[in-house]
Every structure is written in structure tokens, then in C-alpha cells.
Amino acid sequence: MSKKDPYAALRFKEFNIFLLLRFVLVFAWSMQFIVIEWQVYSLTKDPLSLGIIGLMEIIPALSMALFAGHIVDQNEKRDLFLWCIGLFSLISLGLFFLSQDSIAETWSKNAILYAIYAFVFFGGLLRAFFGPTIFSLVALIVPKKAYPNAATWSSSTWQMASILGPAVAGFTINWIGVHWSLCVVFVLVCVSFVLALLISKKPILNPKIGEPVLQSLKEGVQFVFKTRAILGALSLDMIAVLFGGAVALLPVFAQDILKVGSEGFGILRAAPAVGAFLTMLTTAYIPISKKAGLKLLAAVFGFGLTIIAFGLSTVFWISVAALFLSGVFDGVSMVIRQTILQLKTPDNMRGRVSSVNSMFVGSSNELGAFESGVTAKLMGTVTAVVFGGTMTLITALTTAVVSPSFRSLDLEEDLAKHEKSS
DSSP: OOOOOTTTGGGSHHHHHHHHHHHHHHHHHHHHHHHHHHHHHHHHOOHHHHHHHHHHHHHHHHHHHHHHHHHHHHSOHHHHHHHHHHHHHHHHHHHHHHTSHHHHHHSOHHHHHHHHHHHHHHHHHHHHHHHHHHHHHHHHHSOGGGHHHHHHHHHHHHHHHHHHHHHHHHHHHHHTHHHHHHHHHHHHHHHHHHHHTTSOOOOOOOSOTTOOHHHHHHHHHHHHHHOHHHHHHHHHHHHHHHHOOGGGGHHHIIIIISOOHHHHHHHHHHHHHHHHHHHHHHHHHSOOOTTHHHHHHHHHHHHHHHHHHHHHOOSHHHHHHHHHHHHHHHHHHHHHHHHHHHHHSOGGGHHHHHHHHIIIIIHHHHHHHHHHHHHHHHHOHHHHHHHHHHHHHHHHHHHHHHOHHHHTOOOHHHHHHHHHHO
């Protein structure tokens, strides 16, 4: 096999525009989420309220996921992306309005809280469309042979934005307050809209335009459940993320356990993303497609160990190190999962398969946040995090024992086929 080009996807101009666009958009989204978490916990001082944020996002995301995939497969992706960004800008503007001092003086705390939850709910509706639209758009910007490399750079960009977004949010909350932090978010979303206009419209590759919705959805779900590599990767990651959602409780750790304030909160929130980003950057040079199943299982097991270490730590730098390592393991998991999806999914089904992926993995982030909030309320914050990490360990070990076919999964042959067809 020929030597891998670590910059293969970056040799396409539109892909570079896409990466910049994705960076700005994810930076804005992650920054907004952190500011909202801080604002909500400051209003309530109740960890369950942080879990409710996740619940408010997962309900619409789950309800609309499959339908969103059908819409994406039936329509032109660039324009659909513009619609998503435009609606997101309205949500950001609404949250900016809610954070005004005059609103805090005239509205009750509950009224502000419910309004925030409502905007988060509408954001969940949009997230159902963002995932499959981005996943489908990448496949139309680069050729098949560059899919794995594009997946690595795209995921790395996402992680870089996830590093800087929370870190900047922690500092801006301290420097300019919640209100003007949300103004920054709104401006960034507007910038991402302009960048999206620089990407040309793409052909619709689905030969079944006008296919009945139920038939289309059924076909997408059946494909995922029949493709063992995809189903195994999604199931494993879903359970790990569901029980390992310690990040949702970071405001509690920052304010009440480690007592490091908003700046420390930003550092804690960014630590896992730093680890994941560095790992993803490394995989652009050192592909991890060989023995992918075994590596994915090891990554999930390592993720569980680091979550337990974080939960037990009362020292700030140890907590940061544990979260950093959790990001390293999560980065390996994400690259392998995205590579499996890109290589195993046909062009005409990318929207629907990505929607199923968002139901399994994307939504489990929010469900994991809710689970963490509930268990923290029932067991206490530290016990809840340790419990989640332990369940992640059990999941990895169980999968390794009961699924030898997944344990032996290797993607080298799939990569070779795509190189020959491109």
C-alpha cells in the first residue's frame, strides 16, 4: 500500500473553507453551552438543573434525528447548512437578550431558567440537522480516498474549537460577564454563515428523491443494524458516553469541590478536548485503522479509568490531568468511529446513517448529562462520577468478551478498496 499523505484532504480548497467554518461554528456552540451551564448553576445551585439542560436538548434531538436524516438525503446540503446556521443565530440572539441586567431585574429566576431551557430545546432540534448535514457535506467536498484523512482533520478541528470555546468562555465570563460573552457567540455564528456562502452547492446523490418518509427511515435503520462494524462502534461509544458524562458536572466541581472559579472551570472543561485534539492530530500522521476494534475497546476502557480518577481527585492539577487523558482516549474512539462510518456508508444514505449515529452517540452526551445530574442528586457528585466510570469499564470488558468479531475488526482492507476506486 502506498505511503499515507497526512495532508490529503487539506489539498482541496473547499475543505479548508469547511474546516474554518466548522471551527468557528463549534467554537461558538461550545462557548455558548459553557456560558449557559455557568448561568444556570449560578441561578439554581442545583446539579440537577445541569442535567435538565441535557434533557432539554436530547428530547428534540432524538425525536427529530431520523426525520432529519431523511431531509438531508433528499436535499442539497450547502443550502440546508445555511438554514441551520441562520436559525442557530436566532437562538444565540435570544440567549443574549435573556442575559441582560434588565431581564434579571424584572423577570423571576424561574422565568429566566425556563426561557433558557426553551432555547436549548430549539437548539436540540437544530442539532438533529447539523450532524447529518456536516457528515454528508464532507463526503461531497473530498474524494473517497481522502475520507479517512478528512474525517481526522474534521474531528481535530471540532476538538480544537472545543478546547478554545470552553476556555475562552471561562475567561470571558470573568472578564466581560455572561451577557457580553453571549454577544461574542452571536457574532461568531454570523461569521460562520458568511463562510458557508463560500462553499458551492453540491449534487444530490440520492437516486430515490421523493421516496416515502417511512420507507426511507426504515432503510436507514436497517442498514445500520445489519452492518455489524457500525452497530458495534455506535453501541460501545453510546454506553461509554452515557455513563461517563462527568463533564456535565464540572460546574459543581469547579465551584464547590475544587473551588477554582470560572477560570478554573474553563481549564477543566477544555482539558479533555486538548487531549482529544492532540490524539486526532497524531492520527493524521499515524493511522489507527489496523486492529481498529481492539484499539476502540482499549480506548473506551482507558476512558472509564480516567473518569474514575477525576471523580476521586480533590487536587486541581490531578483533575486536569485525568480529564486530559480522558480526552486522549476519547479522541482515539472518535477517529475510529468516524472512519468506520465514512468507509462503510454509501453516499445515498449518509444523512440517515449520520442521524442514527447522532441518536446513539450525539444524543447520549445530553442523556449522559441528565444521568449525571440525577445520579449526583441521588448519590452525591463524586459517587455519581465514579459510578459512571465503573459502568464504562464494565461495558468495554463485556463487549470484548461477547463480540470476538468486533474485537478482530480491521479497516485496512476497506481503505485499500477506496484507494483503488478513487
